[in-house]
Amino acid sequence: MKKWWGALLAVVLVLALAACGGKDGAQGDQEKKELVVGASNVPHAEILEKAKPILKEKGVNLKIVTFQDYILPNKALENKEIDANYFQHIPYLEAQMKENGYDFVNAGGIHIEPIGIYSKKYKSLEELPEGATIIMSNSVADHGRILSMLQEKGLIKLKDGIDKTKATVKDIVENPKKLKFKTDVDAGLLPQVYQNNEGDAVVINANYALDAGLDPAKDPIAVESPKNNPYVNIIAVRKGDENRKDIKTLVEVLQSKEIQDFIKKEYKGAVIPATE
Known part of the structure:
Protein backbone atom coordinates (compact mmCIF):
# COMPACT_ATOMS: atom_id res chain seq x y z
CA MET A 1 0.00 0.00 0.00
CA LYS A 2 2.80 2.39 0.94
CA LYS A 3 4.63 1.59 -2.30
CA TRP A 4 1.45 2.28 -4.32
CA TRP A 5 0.91 5.68 -2.63
CA GLY A 6 4.56 6.55 -3.06
CA ALA A 7 4.45 5.77 -6.76
CA LEU A 8 1.24 7.75 -7.19
CA LEU A 9 2.68 10.80 -5.43
CA ALA A 10 5.82 10.59 -7.55
CA VAL A 11 3.77 10.56 -10.77
CA VAL A 12 1.66 13.54 -9.60
CA LEU A 13 4.80 15.50 -8.68
CA VAL A 14 6.44 14.81 -12.02
CA LEU A 15 3.31 15.89 -13.92
CA ALA A 16 2.99 19.05 -11.84
CA LEU A 17 6.61 20.02 -12.42
CA ALA A 18 6.32 19.28 -16.14
CA ALA A 19 3.22 21.43 -16.39
CA CYS A 20 4.87 24.33 -14.57
CA GLY A 21 8.07 23.97 -16.53
CA GLY A 22 6.22 23.82 -19.83
CA LYS A 23 4.20 26.91 -19.01
CA ASP A 24 7.16 28.95 -17.85
CA GLY A 25 9.24 27.76 -20.78
CA ALA A 26 6.58 28.77 -23.27
CA GLN A 27 6.21 32.18 -21.66
CA GLY A 28 9.96 32.62 -21.59
CA ASP A 29 10.27 31.80 -25.28
CA GLN A 30 7.40 34.15 -26.10
CA GLU A 31 8.94 36.96 -24.10
CA LYS A 32 12.29 36.48 -25.78
CA ILE A 115 13.95 68.73 -43.31
CA GLY A 116 11.87 71.38 -45.08
CA ILE A 117 11.11 75.09 -44.76
CA TYR A 118 7.44 75.97 -45.26
CA SER A 119 5.77 79.32 -45.82
CA LYS A 120 2.25 80.48 -46.63
CA LYS A 121 3.52 84.00 -47.41
CA TYR A 122 6.49 83.42 -49.68
CA LYS A 123 7.35 81.01 -52.49
CA SER A 124 11.12 80.91 -52.00
CA LEU A 125 13.76 81.71 -49.42
CA GLU A 126 14.98 84.52 -51.64
CA GLU A 127 11.59 86.25 -51.17
CA LEU A 128 11.94 86.40 -47.39
CA PRO A 129 12.04 90.10 -46.43
CA GLU A 130 14.49 91.82 -44.10
CA GLY A 131 13.68 90.98 -40.50
CA ALA A 132 11.67 87.88 -41.41
CA THR A 133 10.98 85.44 -38.57
CA ILE A 134 11.91 81.80 -39.06
CA ILE A 135 10.30 79.40 -36.58
CA MET A 136 12.05 76.13 -35.77
CA SER A 137 11.80 73.49 -33.07
CA ASN A 138 13.31 73.61 -29.60
CA SER A 139 15.40 70.56 -30.53
CA VAL A 140 18.90 72.05 -30.55
CA ALA A 141 20.17 68.98 -32.40
CA ASP A 142 18.21 70.14 -35.46
CA HIS A 143 19.42 73.73 -35.40
CA GLY A 144 22.72 72.94 -37.08
CA ARG A 145 21.07 71.25 -40.05
CA ILE A 146 18.66 74.15 -40.48
CA LEU A 147 21.36 76.80 -40.25
CA SER A 148 23.57 74.81 -42.62
CA MET A 149 20.75 74.78 -45.16
CA LEU A 150 20.29 78.56 -44.81
CA GLN A 151 24.03 79.02 -45.28
CA GLU A 152 23.99 76.87 -48.43
CA LYS A 153 21.16 79.06 -49.75
CA GLY A 154 23.25 82.19 -49.05
CA LEU A 155 21.02 83.69 -46.36
CA ILE A 156 23.49 83.50 -43.47
CA LYS A 157 27.12 82.61 -42.73
CA LEU A 158 28.31 80.48 -39.83
CA LYS A 159 31.66 80.67 -38.05
CA ASP A 160 34.50 79.13 -39.98
CA GLY A 161 35.43 75.65 -38.80
CA ILE A 162 32.22 75.11 -36.84
CA ASP A 163 30.84 71.56 -36.64
CA LYS A 164 27.67 72.15 -38.61
CA THR A 165 25.76 69.43 -36.74
CA LYS A 166 26.33 71.35 -33.50
CA ALA A 167 25.86 74.91 -34.76
CA THR A 168 23.38 77.22 -33.01
CA VAL A 169 21.97 80.65 -33.75
CA LYS A 170 24.86 82.11 -31.71
CA ASP A 171 27.28 80.80 -34.35
CA ILE A 172 25.85 83.07 -37.08
CA VAL A 173 28.47 85.67 -38.05
CA GLU A 174 26.72 87.16 -41.07
CA ASN A 175 22.97 87.76 -41.40
CA PRO A 176 22.40 90.28 -44.23
CA LYS A 177 18.59 90.09 -44.03
CA LYS A 178 18.64 90.35 -40.24
CA LEU A 179 16.55 87.20 -40.00
CA LYS A 180 15.01 86.46 -36.61
CA PHE A 181 14.85 82.94 -35.19
CA LYS A 182 12.16 81.63 -32.87
CA THR A 183 13.46 78.40 -31.32
CA ASP A 184 11.09 77.55 -28.45
CA VAL A 185 8.38 75.54 -30.23
CA ASP A 186 7.90 71.80 -29.69
CA ALA A 187 8.64 69.95 -32.94
CA GLY A 188 5.23 68.27 -32.97
CA LEU A 189 3.46 71.64 -32.94
CA LEU A 190 5.27 73.10 -35.97
CA PRO A 191 2.66 71.96 -38.55
CA GLN A 192 -0.02 73.73 -36.52
CA VAL A 193 2.14 76.85 -36.31
CA TYR A 194 2.48 76.72 -40.10
CA GLN A 195 -1.26 76.22 -40.65
CA ASN A 196 -1.92 79.19 -38.34
CA ASN A 197 0.31 81.29 -40.61
CA GLU A 198 2.62 82.28 -37.77
CA GLY A 199 6.00 83.79 -38.58
CA ASP A 200 7.29 84.11 -42.13
CA ALA A 201 8.67 80.58 -42.50
CA VAL A 202 8.43 77.41 -40.42
CA VAL A 203 10.96 74.57 -40.43
CA ILE A 204 9.22 71.20 -40.06
CA ASN A 205 10.65 67.70 -39.69
CA ALA A 206 9.35 65.38 -42.39
CA ASN A 207 7.75 62.91 -39.97
CA TYR A 208 5.58 65.61 -38.40
CA ALA A 209 4.82 67.09 -41.82
CA LEU A 210 3.63 63.71 -43.10
CA ASP A 211 1.58 63.11 -39.96
CA ALA A 212 -0.14 66.46 -40.52
CA GLY A 213 -1.03 65.67 -44.13
CA LEU A 214 1.67 67.84 -45.71
CA ASP A 215 3.82 66.67 -48.60
CA PRO A 216 7.48 67.15 -47.58
CA ALA A 217 8.56 66.57 -51.18
CA LYS A 218 6.35 69.29 -52.70
CA ASP A 219 5.05 71.75 -50.08
CA PRO A 220 8.28 73.28 -48.69
CA ILE A 221 9.85 76.35 -50.26
CA ALA A 222 13.25 74.76 -49.56
CA VAL A 223 14.47 71.27 -48.65
CA GLU A 224 17.89 70.23 -47.38
CA SER A 225 20.03 68.10 -49.64
CA PRO A 226 20.11 64.36 -48.84
CA LYS A 227 23.65 64.11 -50.22
CA ASN A 228 26.21 63.32 -47.49
CA ASN A 229 23.43 63.94 -44.98
Missing part, protein backbone atom coordinates in the same frame (compact mmCIF):
# COMPACT_ATOMS: atom_id res chain seq x y z
CA LYS A 33 10.74 36.48 -29.23
CA GLU A 34 8.58 39.59 -28.68
CA LEU A 35 10.53 42.68 -29.65
CA VAL A 36 9.08 45.97 -28.40
CA VAL A 37 10.10 48.99 -30.47
CA GLY A 38 9.11 52.60 -29.78
CA ALA A 39 8.52 54.78 -32.83
CA SER A 40 7.06 58.01 -34.16
CA ASN A 41 3.71 57.53 -35.91
CA VAL A 42 4.95 58.53 -39.36
CA PRO A 43 6.94 57.23 -41.10
CA HIS A 44 8.66 55.04 -38.50
CA ALA A 45 5.66 53.06 -37.21
CA GLU A 46 4.38 52.64 -40.78
CA ILE A 47 7.72 51.23 -41.90
CA LEU A 48 7.77 48.88 -38.92
CA GLU A 49 4.24 47.69 -39.75
CA LYS A 50 5.45 46.82 -43.24
CA ALA A 51 8.36 44.88 -41.73
CA LYS A 52 6.19 43.08 -39.18
CA PRO A 53 5.15 40.05 -41.30
CA ILE A 54 8.70 39.60 -42.57
CA LEU A 55 10.00 39.58 -39.02
CA LYS A 56 7.26 37.12 -38.04
CA GLU A 57 8.55 34.69 -40.67
CA LYS A 58 11.99 35.02 -39.09
CA GLY A 59 10.67 34.20 -35.61
CA VAL A 60 10.47 37.75 -34.25
CA ASN A 61 7.11 39.01 -32.95
CA LEU A 62 7.26 42.79 -33.27
CA LYS A 63 5.26 45.02 -30.94
CA ILE A 64 5.17 48.70 -31.91
CA VAL A 65 4.66 51.44 -29.31
CA THR A 66 4.07 54.90 -30.79
CA PHE A 67 5.17 58.21 -29.29
CA GLN A 68 4.16 61.78 -30.10
CA ASP A 69 7.36 63.54 -29.02
CA TYR A 70 11.14 63.21 -29.06
CA ILE A 71 11.74 62.89 -25.30
CA LEU A 72 9.73 59.89 -24.11
CA PRO A 73 11.10 57.24 -26.53
CA ASN A 74 14.59 57.55 -25.03
CA LYS A 75 13.24 57.60 -21.48
CA ALA A 76 11.27 54.43 -22.22
CA LEU A 77 14.41 52.79 -23.64
CA GLU A 78 16.43 53.79 -20.59
CA ASN A 79 13.72 52.40 -18.27
CA LYS A 80 13.64 49.11 -20.23
CA GLU A 81 9.99 49.63 -21.18
CA ILE A 82 10.97 49.01 -24.80
CA ASP A 83 13.82 47.08 -26.44
CA ALA A 84 14.70 49.67 -29.08
CA ASN A 85 13.45 52.89 -30.56
CA TYR A 86 13.21 54.19 -34.10
CA PHE A 87 12.57 57.92 -34.36
CA GLN A 88 15.82 59.84 -34.06
CA HIS A 89 18.86 60.75 -36.11
CA ILE A 90 22.47 60.35 -35.00
CA PRO A 91 23.21 63.96 -33.87
CA TYR A 92 20.05 63.94 -31.74
CA LEU A 93 21.00 60.60 -30.18
CA GLU A 94 24.48 61.91 -29.37
CA ALA A 95 23.07 65.10 -27.83
CA GLN A 96 20.58 63.14 -25.72
CA MET A 97 23.26 60.75 -24.44
CA LYS A 98 25.47 63.67 -23.45
CA GLU A 99 22.63 65.54 -21.77
CA ASN A 100 21.01 62.61 -19.97
CA GLY A 101 23.82 60.11 -19.53
CA TYR A 102 22.10 57.44 -21.64
CA ASP A 103 24.28 54.48 -22.59
CA PHE A 104 22.76 53.82 -26.02
CA VAL A 105 24.24 52.76 -29.34
CA ASN A 106 23.27 53.04 -32.98
CA ALA A 107 22.29 49.54 -34.15
CA GLY A 108 21.84 50.62 -37.79
CA GLY A 109 20.72 53.43 -40.08
CA ILE A 110 17.41 53.07 -41.91
CA HIS A 111 16.33 56.28 -43.64
CA ILE A 112 16.79 60.04 -44.03
CA GLU A 113 14.03 62.64 -43.70
CA PRO A 114 15.21 65.83 -45.44
CA PRO A 230 24.51 62.99 -41.42
CA TYR A 231 20.92 62.96 -40.12
CA VAL A 232 20.19 59.29 -40.71
CA ASN A 233 17.27 57.91 -38.68
CA ILE A 234 18.45 54.89 -36.76
CA ILE A 235 17.50 51.97 -34.55
CA ALA A 236 18.78 52.89 -31.08
CA VAL A 237 19.28 50.30 -28.33
CA ARG A 238 20.90 50.02 -24.91
CA LYS A 239 24.62 49.32 -25.17
CA GLY A 240 25.20 45.60 -25.60
CA ASP A 241 21.77 44.88 -27.07
CA GLU A 242 23.04 45.63 -30.59
CA ASN A 243 24.40 42.07 -30.54
CA ARG A 244 21.02 40.47 -29.76
CA LYS A 245 19.81 38.22 -32.55
CA ASP A 246 16.34 39.83 -32.70
CA ILE A 247 17.82 43.33 -32.92
CA LYS A 248 20.16 42.27 -35.72
CA THR A 249 17.23 40.67 -37.53
CA LEU A 250 15.19 43.88 -37.16
CA VAL A 251 17.95 45.99 -38.69
CA GLU A 252 18.58 43.49 -41.49
CA VAL A 253 14.90 43.49 -42.43
CA LEU A 254 14.59 47.30 -42.31
CA GLN A 255 17.70 47.62 -44.49
CA SER A 256 16.49 44.95 -46.91
CA LYS A 257 15.64 45.79 -50.51
CA GLU A 258 11.96 45.06 -49.90
CA ILE A 259 11.62 47.63 -47.12
CA GLN A 260 13.89 50.20 -48.73
CA ASP A 261 11.88 49.92 -51.97
CA PHE A 262 8.70 50.38 -49.92
CA ILE A 263 10.13 53.60 -48.44
CA LYS A 264 10.89 54.98 -51.91
CA LYS A 265 7.50 54.07 -53.32
CA GLU A 266 5.42 55.08 -50.31
CA TYR A 267 6.99 58.45 -49.50
CA LYS A 268 8.10 59.61 -52.96
CA GLY A 269 11.19 61.50 -51.84
CA ALA A 270 9.86 62.76 -48.51
CA VAL A 271 11.69 59.87 -46.88
CA ILE A 272 14.85 58.49 -48.46
CA PRO A 273 16.41 55.05 -47.83
CA ALA A 274 19.72 55.30 -46.00
CA THR A 275 21.19 52.74 -48.38
CA GLU A 276 21.03 55.16 -51.32
Whole structure:
Protein backbone atom coordinates (compact mmCIF):
# COMPACT_ATOMS: atom_id res chain seq x y z
CA MET A 1 0.00 0.00 0.00
CA LYS A 2 2.80 2.39 0.94
CA LYS A 3 4.63 1.59 -2.30
CA TRP A 4 1.45 2.28 -4.32
CA TRP A 5 0.91 5.68 -2.63
CA GLY A 6 4.56 6.55 -3.06
CA ALA A 7 4.45 5.77 -6.76
CA LEU A 8 1.24 7.75 -7.19
CA LEU A 9 2.68 10.80 -5.43
CA ALA A 10 5.82 10.59 -7.55
CA VAL A 11 3.77 10.56 -10.77
CA VAL A 12 1.66 13.54 -9.60
CA LEU A 13 4.80 15.50 -8.68
CA VAL A 14 6.44 14.81 -12.02
CA LEU A 15 3.31 15.89 -13.92
CA ALA A 16 2.99 19.05 -11.84
CA LEU A 17 6.61 20.02 -12.42
CA ALA A 18 6.32 19.28 -16.14
CA ALA A 19 3.22 21.43 -16.39
CA CYS A 20 4.87 24.33 -14.57
CA GLY A 21 8.07 23.97 -16.53
CA GLY A 22 6.22 23.82 -19.83
CA LYS A 23 4.20 26.91 -19.01
CA ASP A 24 7.16 28.95 -17.85
CA GLY A 25 9.24 27.76 -20.78
CA ALA A 26 6.58 28.77 -23.27
CA GLN A 27 6.21 32.18 -21.66
CA GLY A 28 9.96 32.62 -21.59
CA ASP A 29 10.27 31.80 -25.28
CA GLN A 30 7.40 34.15 -26.10
CA GLU A 31 8.94 36.96 -24.10
CA LYS A 32 12.29 36.48 -25.78
CA LYS A 33 10.74 36.48 -29.23
CA GLU A 34 8.58 39.59 -28.68
CA LEU A 35 10.53 42.68 -29.65
CA VAL A 36 9.08 45.97 -28.40
CA VAL A 37 10.10 48.99 -30.47
CA GLY A 38 9.11 52.60 -29.78
CA ALA A 39 8.52 54.78 -32.83
CA SER A 40 7.06 58.01 -34.16
CA ASN A 41 3.71 57.53 -35.91
CA VAL A 42 4.95 58.53 -39.36
CA PRO A 43 6.94 57.23 -41.10
CA HIS A 44 8.66 55.04 -38.50
CA ALA A 45 5.66 53.06 -37.21
CA GLU A 46 4.38 52.64 -40.78
CA ILE A 47 7.72 51.23 -41.90
CA LEU A 48 7.77 48.88 -38.92
CA GLU A 49 4.24 47.69 -39.75
CA LYS A 50 5.45 46.82 -43.24
CA ALA A 51 8.36 44.88 -41.73
CA LYS A 52 6.19 43.08 -39.18
CA PRO A 53 5.15 40.05 -41.30
CA ILE A 54 8.70 39.60 -42.57
CA LEU A 55 10.00 39.58 -39.02
CA LYS A 56 7.26 37.12 -38.04
CA GLU A 57 8.55 34.69 -40.67
CA LYS A 58 11.99 35.02 -39.09
CA GLY A 59 10.67 34.20 -35.61
CA VAL A 60 10.47 37.75 -34.25
CA ASN A 61 7.11 39.01 -32.95
CA LEU A 62 7.26 42.79 -33.27
CA LYS A 63 5.26 45.02 -30.94
CA ILE A 64 5.17 48.70 -31.91
CA VAL A 65 4.66 51.44 -29.31
CA THR A 66 4.07 54.90 -30.79
CA PHE A 67 5.17 58.21 -29.29
CA GLN A 68 4.16 61.78 -30.10
CA ASP A 69 7.36 63.54 -29.02
CA TYR A 70 11.14 63.21 -29.06
CA ILE A 71 11.74 62.89 -25.30
CA LEU A 72 9.73 59.89 -24.11
CA PRO A 73 11.10 57.24 -26.53
CA ASN A 74 14.59 57.55 -25.03
CA LYS A 75 13.24 57.60 -21.48
CA ALA A 76 11.27 54.43 -22.22
CA LEU A 77 14.41 52.79 -23.64
CA GLU A 78 16.43 53.79 -20.59
CA ASN A 79 13.72 52.40 -18.27
CA LYS A 80 13.64 49.11 -20.23
CA GLU A 81 9.99 49.63 -21.18
CA ILE A 82 10.97 49.01 -24.80
CA ASP A 83 13.82 47.08 -26.44
CA ALA A 84 14.70 49.67 -29.08
CA ASN A 85 13.45 52.89 -30.56
CA TYR A 86 13.21 54.19 -34.10
CA PHE A 87 12.57 57.92 -34.36
CA GLN A 88 15.82 59.84 -34.06
CA HIS A 89 18.86 60.75 -36.11
CA ILE A 90 22.47 60.35 -35.00
CA PRO A 91 23.21 63.96 -33.87
CA TYR A 92 20.05 63.94 -31.74
CA LEU A 93 21.00 60.60 -30.18
CA GLU A 94 24.48 61.91 -29.37
CA ALA A 95 23.07 65.10 -27.83
CA GLN A 96 20.58 63.14 -25.72
CA MET A 97 23.26 60.75 -24.44
CA LYS A 98 25.47 63.67 -23.45
CA GLU A 99 22.63 65.54 -21.77
CA ASN A 100 21.01 62.61 -19.97
CA GLY A 101 23.82 60.11 -19.53
CA TYR A 102 22.10 57.44 -21.64
CA ASP A 103 24.28 54.48 -22.59
CA PHE A 104 22.76 53.82 -26.02
CA VAL A 105 24.24 52.76 -29.34
CA ASN A 106 23.27 53.04 -32.98
CA ALA A 107 22.29 49.54 -34.15
CA GLY A 108 21.84 50.62 -37.79
CA GLY A 109 20.72 53.43 -40.08
CA ILE A 110 17.41 53.07 -41.91
CA HIS A 111 16.33 56.28 -43.64
CA ILE A 112 16.79 60.04 -44.03
CA GLU A 113 14.03 62.64 -43.70
CA PRO A 114 15.21 65.83 -45.44
CA ILE A 115 13.95 68.73 -43.31
CA GLY A 116 11.87 71.38 -45.08
CA ILE A 117 11.11 75.09 -44.76
CA TYR A 118 7.44 75.97 -45.26
CA SER A 119 5.77 79.32 -45.82
CA LYS A 120 2.25 80.48 -46.63
CA LYS A 121 3.52 84.00 -47.41
CA TYR A 122 6.49 83.42 -49.68
CA LYS A 123 7.35 81.01 -52.49
CA SER A 124 11.12 80.91 -52.00
CA LEU A 125 13.76 81.71 -49.42
CA GLU A 126 14.98 84.52 -51.64
CA GLU A 127 11.59 86.25 -51.17
CA LEU A 128 11.94 86.40 -47.39
CA PRO A 129 12.04 90.10 -46.43
CA GLU A 130 14.49 91.82 -44.10
CA GLY A 131 13.68 90.98 -40.50
CA ALA A 132 11.67 87.88 -41.41
CA THR A 133 10.98 85.44 -38.57
CA ILE A 134 11.91 81.80 -39.06
CA ILE A 135 10.30 79.40 -36.58
CA MET A 136 12.05 76.13 -35.77
CA SER A 137 11.80 73.49 -33.07
CA ASN A 138 13.31 73.61 -29.60
CA SER A 139 15.40 70.56 -30.53
CA VAL A 140 18.90 72.05 -30.55
CA ALA A 141 20.17 68.98 -32.40
CA ASP A 142 18.21 70.14 -35.46
CA HIS A 143 19.42 73.73 -35.40
CA GLY A 144 22.72 72.94 -37.08
CA ARG A 145 21.07 71.25 -40.05
CA ILE A 146 18.66 74.15 -40.48
CA LEU A 147 21.36 76.80 -40.25
CA SER A 148 23.57 74.81 -42.62
CA MET A 149 20.75 74.78 -45.16
CA LEU A 150 20.29 78.56 -44.81
CA GLN A 151 24.03 79.02 -45.28
CA GLU A 152 23.99 76.87 -48.43
CA LYS A 153 21.16 79.06 -49.75
CA GLY A 154 23.25 82.19 -49.05
CA LEU A 155 21.02 83.69 -46.36
CA ILE A 156 23.49 83.50 -43.47
CA LYS A 157 27.12 82.61 -42.73
CA LEU A 158 28.31 80.48 -39.83
CA LYS A 159 31.66 80.67 -38.05
CA ASP A 160 34.50 79.13 -39.98
CA GLY A 161 35.43 75.65 -38.80
CA ILE A 162 32.22 75.11 -36.84
CA ASP A 163 30.84 71.56 -36.64
CA LYS A 164 27.67 72.15 -38.61
CA THR A 165 25.76 69.43 -36.74
CA LYS A 166 26.33 71.35 -33.50
CA ALA A 167 25.86 74.91 -34.76
CA THR A 168 23.38 77.22 -33.01
CA VAL A 169 21.97 80.65 -33.75
CA LYS A 170 24.86 82.11 -31.71
CA ASP A 171 27.28 80.80 -34.35
CA ILE A 172 25.85 83.07 -37.08
CA VAL A 173 28.47 85.67 -38.05
CA GLU A 174 26.72 87.16 -41.07
CA ASN A 175 22.97 87.76 -41.40
CA PRO A 176 22.40 90.28 -44.23
CA LYS A 177 18.59 90.09 -44.03
CA LYS A 178 18.64 90.35 -40.24
CA LEU A 179 16.55 87.20 -40.00
CA LYS A 180 15.01 86.46 -36.61
CA PHE A 181 14.85 82.94 -35.19
CA LYS A 182 12.16 81.63 -32.87
CA THR A 183 13.46 78.40 -31.32
CA ASP A 184 11.09 77.55 -28.45
CA VAL A 185 8.38 75.54 -30.23
CA ASP A 186 7.90 71.80 -29.69
CA ALA A 187 8.64 69.95 -32.94
CA GLY A 188 5.23 68.27 -32.97
CA LEU A 189 3.46 71.64 -32.94
CA LEU A 190 5.27 73.10 -35.97
CA PRO A 191 2.66 71.96 -38.55
CA GLN A 192 -0.02 73.73 -36.52
CA VAL A 193 2.14 76.85 -36.31
CA TYR A 194 2.48 76.72 -40.10
CA GLN A 195 -1.26 76.22 -40.65
CA ASN A 196 -1.92 79.19 -38.34
CA ASN A 197 0.31 81.29 -40.61
CA GLU A 198 2.62 82.28 -37.77
CA GLY A 199 6.00 83.79 -38.58
CA ASP A 200 7.29 84.11 -42.13
CA ALA A 201 8.67 80.58 -42.50
CA VAL A 202 8.43 77.41 -40.42
CA VAL A 203 10.96 74.57 -40.43
CA ILE A 204 9.22 71.20 -40.06
CA ASN A 205 10.65 67.70 -39.69
CA ALA A 206 9.35 65.38 -42.39
CA ASN A 207 7.75 62.91 -39.97
CA TYR A 208 5.58 65.61 -38.40
CA ALA A 209 4.82 67.09 -41.82
CA LEU A 210 3.63 63.71 -43.10
CA ASP A 211 1.58 63.11 -39.96
CA ALA A 212 -0.14 66.46 -40.52
CA GLY A 213 -1.03 65.67 -44.13
CA LEU A 214 1.67 67.84 -45.71
CA ASP A 215 3.82 66.67 -48.60
CA PRO A 216 7.48 67.15 -47.58
CA ALA A 217 8.56 66.57 -51.18
CA LYS A 218 6.35 69.29 -52.70
CA ASP A 219 5.05 71.75 -50.08
CA PRO A 220 8.28 73.28 -48.69
CA ILE A 221 9.85 76.35 -50.26
CA ALA A 222 13.25 74.76 -49.56
CA VAL A 223 14.47 71.27 -48.65
CA GLU A 224 17.89 70.23 -47.38
CA SER A 225 20.03 68.10 -49.64
CA PRO A 226 20.11 64.36 -48.84
CA LYS A 227 23.65 64.11 -50.22
CA ASN A 228 26.21 63.32 -47.49
CA ASN A 229 23.43 63.94 -44.98
CA PRO A 230 24.51 62.99 -41.42
CA TYR A 231 20.92 62.96 -40.12
CA VAL A 232 20.19 59.29 -40.71
CA ASN A 233 17.27 57.91 -38.68
CA ILE A 234 18.45 54.89 -36.76
CA ILE A 235 17.50 51.97 -34.55
CA ALA A 236 18.78 52.89 -31.08
CA VAL A 237 19.28 50.30 -28.33
CA ARG A 238 20.90 50.02 -24.91
CA LYS A 239 24.62 49.32 -25.17
CA GLY A 240 25.20 45.60 -25.60
CA ASP A 241 21.77 44.88 -27.07
CA GLU A 242 23.04 45.63 -30.59
CA ASN A 243 24.40 42.07 -30.54
CA ARG A 244 21.02 40.47 -29.76
CA LYS A 245 19.81 38.22 -32.55
CA ASP A 246 16.34 39.83 -32.70
CA ILE A 247 17.82 43.33 -32.92
CA LYS A 248 20.16 42.27 -35.72
CA THR A 249 17.23 40.67 -37.53
CA LEU A 250 15.19 43.88 -37.16
CA VAL A 251 17.95 45.99 -38.69
CA GLU A 252 18.58 43.49 -41.49
CA VAL A 253 14.90 43.49 -42.43
CA LEU A 254 14.59 47.30 -42.31
CA GLN A 255 17.70 47.62 -44.49
CA SER A 256 16.49 44.95 -46.91
CA LYS A 257 15.64 45.79 -50.51
CA GLU A 258 11.96 45.06 -49.90
CA ILE A 259 11.62 47.63 -47.12
CA GLN A 260 13.89 50.20 -48.73
CA ASP A 261 11.88 49.92 -51.97
CA PHE A 262 8.70 50.38 -49.92
CA ILE A 263 10.13 53.60 -48.44
CA LYS A 264 10.89 54.98 -51.91
CA LYS A 265 7.50 54.07 -53.32
CA GLU A 266 5.42 55.08 -50.31
CA TYR A 267 6.99 58.45 -49.50
CA LYS A 268 8.10 59.61 -52.96
CA GLY A 269 11.19 61.50 -51.84
CA ALA A 270 9.86 62.76 -48.51
CA VAL A 271 11.69 59.87 -46.88
CA ILE A 272 14.85 58.49 -48.46
CA PRO A 273 16.41 55.05 -47.83
CA ALA A 274 19.72 55.30 -46.00
CA THR A 275 21.19 52.74 -48.38
CA GLU A 276 21.03 55.16 -51.32
